[in-house]
Amino acid sequence: MKKITYFVLMLGLFVSMSCDKCLEGDRATPASFFxxxxGNYSQQNVFENETFLPTxxxxxxxEGEAIPFRFIPNSNLIQLFPDTRNLTNNSLIITLSNExxxxxSEITITHDVSEKVEECYTSFTIENIQTTQHVSEVVDGIYVIKI
Known part of the structure; x- marks a missing residue:
């Protein structure tokens, strides 16, 4: 009886030590900002007043490499997913062109990336977002840029 109890105890200890504490769904969400x-004069969203279309x-x-983004139609916002490999002095260019x-309009945005190492993943946050050629402000976590 002692051998069976000892075996079950050792088996339970082995299983608990070898189990990964990270669950399959534990992943950081991609770093992004909105x-x-x-318009500088109209004070209206340029997609709402159809100055530009999402397309x-x-x-x-x-370096001219495409940055993933998503246009959110109900709020007429652009969600940007910049590269997180470099932590400082990053820039991206949003081009709006209605032929x-x-x-x-061309909007150059500079930003930094901070990283936080978690137990199961590393999360990244975009910070120090600036536009040098355009007036911008942060309203409820959204970067409002006047062109």
């Missing part, structure tokens, strides 16, 4: 582009957005980094009206 941008609301408004007329392109986003690249300083029908010849409206064109």
């Amino acid at each position: 941008v609301n582009v408004i 007329q957005i392109s986003v690249v980094d300083s 029908e009206t010849s409206a064109f």
Whole structure:
């Protein structure tokens, strides 16, 4: 009886030590931030007043590589997912180009990335977001940029 109890105890100890504490679904969400582009004079969102269409957005980094983004139609916001490999002095360029009206705007955004190492993953946060050529402000966590 002692041998069976000892075996069960050792088996339980082995299983508890070898189990990964990280669950399959434990992953950090991708680092991102939201941008609301408004007209300098109209004070309206440039997608809401149809100065630009969502299909007329392109986003690249300083080396010309595409940056993933998502246009959110109900709020007319752009969610950007910049690269997190470099922690400082990152930049990306949002280009809005309407060929029908010849409206064109280029917005350069600089930012830094901070990382936080968790038990199961590393999470990244975009911070120190700045636009040097355009007036911008943060409203409820959304970067409002006037063009």
